Amino acid sequence: MPAISNKGKSMPQSPIRKLVPFAEEAKKRGVKVFHLNIGQPDIKTPQVALDAVKNNTLEVVAYSRSEGSEEYRNKIANYYAKNDITVNANDIIVTTGGSEALLFTFGSIMDEGDEVIIPEPFYANYNGFSIASGITVVPVISKIEDNFALPPISAFEKLITSKTKAILICNPGNPTGYLYSKDEIKKLAQIVKKHDLFLIADEVYREFAYDGSEHYSVMQEEGLEEYAIMIDSVSKRYSMCGARIGCIVSKNKAVIETALKFAQARLSPPTYAQIASEAALETPQSYFDDVINEYVSRRDILIEELQKIEGVKVAKPKGAFYCIVELPVNNADDFAQWLLEHFELNGQTIMVAPAAGFYSTKGLGLNQIRIAYVLKKEDLIASVNILKEALKKYNG
Amino acid sequence: MPAISNKGKSMPQSPIRKLVPFAEEAKKRGVKVFHLNIGQPDIKTPQVALDAVKNNTLEVVAYSRSEGSEEYRNKIANYYAKNDITVNANDIIVTTGGSEALLFTFGSIMDEGDEVIIPEPFYANYNGFSIASGITVVPVISKIEDNFALPPISAFEKLITSKTKAILICNPGNPTGYLYSKDEIKKLAQIVKKHDLFLIADEVYREFAYDGSEHYSVMQEEGLEEYAIMIDSVSKRYSMCGARIGCIVSKNKAVIETALKFAQARLSPPTYAQIASEAALETPQSYFDDVINEYVSRRDILIEELQKIEGVKVAKPKGAFYCIVELPVNNADDFAQWLLEHFELNGQTIMVAPAAGFYSTKGLGLNQIRIAYVLKKEDLIASVNILKEALKKYNG
Numbered sequence: 001m002p003a004i005s006n007k008g009k010s011m012p013q014s015p016i017r018k019l020v021p022f023a024e025e026a027k028k029r030g031v032k033v034f035h036l037n038i039g040q041p042d043i044k045t046p047q048v049a050l051d052a053v054k055n056n057t058l059e060v061v062a063y064s065r066s067e068g069s070e071e072y073r074n075k076i077a078n079y080y081a082k083n084d085i086t087v088n089a090n091d092i093i094v095t096t097g098g099s100e101a102l103l104f105t106f107g108s109i110m111d112e113g114d115e116v117i118i119p120e121p122f123y124a125n126y127n128g129f130s131i132a133s134g135i136t137v138v139p140v141i142s143k144i145e146d147n148f149a150l151p152p153i154s155a156f157e158k159l160i161t162s163k164t165k166a167i168l169i170c171n172p173g174n175p176t177g178y179l180y181s182k183d184e185i186k187k188l189a190q191i192v193k194k195h196d197l198f199l200i201a202d203e204v205y206r207e208f209a210y211d212g213s214e215h216y217s218v219m220q221e222e223g224l225e226e227y228a229i230m231i232d233s234v235s236k237r238y239s240m241c242g243a244r245i246g247c248i249v250s251k252n253k254a255v256i257e258t259a260l261k262f263a264q265a266r267l268s269p270p271t272y273a274q275i276a277s278e279a280a281l282e283t284p285q286s287y288f289d290d291v292i293n294e295y296v297s298r299r300d301i302l303i304e305e306l307q308k309i310e311g312v313k314v315a316k317p318k319g320a321f322y323c324i325v326e327l328p329v330n331n332a333d334d335f336a337q338w339l340l341e342h343f344e345l346n347g348q349t350i351m352v353a354p355a356a357g358f359y360s361t362k363g364l365g366l367n368q369i370r371i372a373y374v375l376k377k378e379d380l381i382a383s384v385n386i387l388k389e390a391l392k393k394y395n396g
Numbered sequence: 397m398p399a400i401s402n403k404g405k406s407m408p409q410s411p412i413r414k415l416v417p418f419a420e421e422a423k424k425r426g427v428k429v430f431h432l433n434i435g436q437p438d439i440k441t442p443q444v445a446l447d448a449v450k451n452n453t454l455e456v457v458a459y460s461r462s463e464g465s466e467e468y469r470n471k472i473a474n475y476y477a478k479n480d481i482t483v484n485a486n487d488i489i490v491t492t493g494g495s496e497a498l499l500f501t502f503g504s505i506m507d508e509g510d511e512v513i514i515p516e517p518f519y520a521n522y523n524g525f526s527i528a529s530g531i532t533v534v535p536v537i538s539k540i541e542d543n544f545a546l547p548p549i550s551a552f553e554k555l556i557t558s559k560t561k562a563i564l565i566c567n568p569g570n571p572t573g574y575l576y577s578k579d580e581i582k583k584l585a586q587i588v589k590k591h592d593l594f595l596i597a598d599e600v601y602r603e604f605a606y607d608g609s610e611h612y613s614v615m616q617e618e619g620l621e622e623y624a625i626m627i628d629s630v631s632k633r634y635s636m637c638g639a640r641i642g643c644i645v646s647k648n649k650a651v652i653e654t655a656l657k658f659a660q661a662r663l664s665p666p667t668y669a670q671i672a673s674e675a676a677l678e679t680p681q682s683y684f685d686d687v688i689n690e691y692v693s694r695r696d697i698l699i700e701e702l703q704k705i706e707g708v709k710v711a712k713p714k715g716a717f718y719c720i721v722e723l724p725v726n727n728a729d730d731f732a733q734w735l736l737e738h739f740e741l742n743g744q745t746i747m748v749a750p751a752a753g754f755y756s757t758k759g760l761g762l763n764q765i766r767i768a769y770v771l772k773k774e775d776l777i778a779s780v781n782i783l784k785e786a787l788k789k790y791n792g
Contacts, residue, residue, distance in 0.1 A: 001592070001622045001623075001648075002505065002561065002562075002588075002592050002593055002594050002622070002623060003505075003650075004504055004505055004650050004651060004654045005503065005504060005505050005506050005507045005510070005561075005654075006507050007503055007504075007506075007507050007508075008503060008504040008505065008654035008655075008657070008658075009654070011503075011654065011657035011658060011661070012657070013657060013660065014660045017660065040458055040459055041456070042456065043456070044455050044456055045454070045455065045456055045457045049457075050454065050455070050457075053449060053450075053452070053668060054449075054450055054451075054452065055450075056449070056450065058441070058446065059440050059441065059446070060437070060438065060439070060440055060441055060635055060636075061441045061445075061446075061635070061636035061637065061638045061639050061672065062436055062637055062638050063436055063637045063638050064638055096492050096496075096640065096662075096666070097662065097663065099661065099662040099663060100492075100662065103662075107401065107403055107404060107407075107528055108400055108401060108403075108404040109398070109399075109400055109401050109404065110401050110403075111401045111402050111403050112403075112508050112530055114401070125660075125661045125662075125663075128657065128658070128660070128661030129661060132503055132658060132661065134508055134530050165398065165401075166398075192398075196397070196398050197398055198398050226397045226398070227397075227398060239456055239457070240456075240457035241457065241458055241459045241663070241664075242457045242458045242459050242460055242664060242666065242667030242668075243457050243666065243667065243668070244492065244663075244664070244665070244666040244667075252397075254399075254400050255400060258400045258401075258404035258405070258407065259404075261404070261407035261408070261409060261524065262404075262407060262524070262528060264409065264410045264413065264521075264524070265407070265495065265521045265524030265525060265528065266492075266493065266495035266496065266499075266521075267493065267495060267521075267637070267640075268637075268638060268640070269640070270492070270638065270639065270640040270666040270668070270669050271638030271639065271640075271669075272449060272638075272639065272666070272668035272669055272672070273666050273667075273668055273669070276457065276668070
């Protein structure tokens with residue numbers, strides 16, 4: 001019997017995958033499970049996007065251009081212009097989600113064994129994309145005590161080797177909710193220019209910046225044109241995760257030309273989803289205002305309630321819709337499973353993402369979980385109450 | 397300025413990519429270009445699939461399951477049962493096109509430097525997927541004189557090394573149109589079992605088998621359960637190339653479990669396209685009967701007309717909708733460009749795919765082109781007439 005690859009064996013499973021059967025069992029027992037574990041928003045997709053697909057007049061669902069339709073790319077460029085990012089259609093390759101954008105980027109700039117430095121905790125699938133691409137993630141630790149701010153530049157410099165090809169940030173961050181300041185982006189710009197590295201920024205949560213803080217893109221930083229690669233996606237912005245449309249944006253011509261070759265090999269991004277995504281660009285500002293207000297009030301109530309629990313530590317997120325929560329437990333993995341297997345409060349329990357999967361350094365994040373505040377406020381309040389009572393029982 | 401990767405530099409461009417600007421120039425001059433170069437059928441997508449998307453009631457375009465929805469996978473399994481292929485939903489992972497299915501397969505069974513043996517000429521993007529996956533294509537030559545039948549087993553055995561992990565076939569074949577016989581599949585089954593290799597079969601053209609010949613799938617071959625991996629797609633079957641839905645099918649649990657990890661990392665296949673693909677399974681048989689009749693008559697007229705041209709050699713395809721044509725020219729690449737740049741007949745010309753890009757062995761296929769018979773009959777007749785007159789002038 002032929003064997004699978006070492007690469008395949010090394011591919012990580014999603015941090016919550018092994019909890020799924022326990023959640024299913026709990027539901028079978030009649031327990032209601034609040035899902036704090038996933039980044040699938042409950043927010044409605046903009047009507048203009050839904051309607052565009054319902055009213056489409058395709059008779060042949062044909063390939064689009066490998067780089068995405070010119071019309072759509074022109075419109076994305078307009079959207080960026082409104083966000084103070086000056087690019088044109090030729091700087092953009094439309095991809096099947098942010099996932100494919102990152103895979104093409106890794107393939108375009110890194111060879112087997114090359115290294116990318118990523119502040120941890122980071123989006124767990126960066127591990128999977130790295131292994132699939134044959135490259136190595138080198139983590140630089142950011143801390144809950146600092147709200148997960150950018151680690152000092154000296155910490156990055158200690159990690160740079162001849163194999164280092166890029167620094168990757170997620171801004172605002174999943175799972176931390178941290179929003180990098182203009183000053184922090186400038187520090188990163190300096191270091192990548194000094195060491196001739198790419199700066200990859202996953203900016204899929206751009207719109208989700210709270211408390212009046214402004215998102216500062218790597219694409220806005222002057223002098224960074226040849227170094228900056230932005231990863232983007234419609235998934236969170238328009239609550240259409242299932243569309244699977246993202247893009248790579250860079251002023252570096254060699255990067256775009258190379259990524260295009262990867263794009264050509266897989267033929268085209270999905271056609272229906274491009275119709276939805278193009279229409280979504282017409283979403284009125286009121287939609288975003290409502291969504292942001294909703295997330296801010298969810299965040300505020302979540303953090304307020306969490307801070308009332310003894311022994312719980314939480315950084316107040318400034319963006320996205322996640323937060324990392326430190327719990328008075330030794331092993332959040334066990335605790336998360338126990339919540340589903342052995343606990344209920346008035347017939348309800350919660351599913352959370354153990355945070356160890358968001359760290360690359362062994363032993364970090366063992367007492368942390370990630371909470372996605374993608375549920376309505378009353379459910380968040382009920383969820384935090386369940387967490388409080390569960391901790392009492394678990395530690396009692 | 398940071399550099400792109402060697403992998404990126406090695407990624408091949410599509411064999412027709414460099415012809416595209418010449419085709420655009422020709423159109424600007426007012427010349428009508430018949431596109432014989434692409435596998436984008438002009439056939440209408442089944443109404444049932446188009447309607448399902450138009451009538452969808454999604455309010456949140458959410459992620460589907462990474463492996464595809466259970467309902468859709470169950471229905472695919474039923475479709476296979478009708479094709480004498482016995483699998484269940486757990487043997488199937490829904491992917492973003494056949495492209496992603498092949499990428500996940502390569503990642504799951506091969507490590508950097510491993511080898512896959514492929515009869516050439518082969519679908520050019522196999523090269524791109526191989527480079528992206530860090531693996532090496534080892535070609536085994538099939539010949540136009542033999543209609544591109546399976547090369548002798550001894551030719552395969554000469555190429556097997558400790559790095560060989562799989563044999564990959566496309567059946568029916570793009571670009572050859574060759575349909576492997578049951579006997580040929582049995583020969584391949586023997587060799588992969590003897591040498592402990594996987595047999596990957598790209599069967600996206602399954603329905604396009606002509607002249608009463610039956611398609612025999614690697615999934616039908618008894619005793620091959622642990623060795624066979626089938627790549628499939630809705631693109632050609634339902635003329636919905638832009639949907640981007642395919643799948644991996646295997647009875648080998650380790651392969652499916654491993655491919656699932658790659659699928660989880662990229663989250664999910666596109667949701668709208670799954671709606672279309674699920675509905676497409678209800679396409680009435682009359683649709684396929686009409687389509688097959690149309691392709692057979694296109695093929696017949698194409699081959700008949702081509703055979704009238706002096707110095708042209710063509711193998712009669714038994715499946716798919718391509719054929720390889722040998723021309724009385726030294727360099728089909730130059731000829732293809734010349735057709736667009738310098739030739740027209742009554743204001744018309746043709747765009748063809750030079751076949752060298754479908755070969756891995758340097759120097760092979762230089763005098764061959766691939767023709768996709770995805771145009772209506774009168775356009776095919778006009779196209780072959782253009783080819784005939786062009787050859788006279790080019791060689792005159």
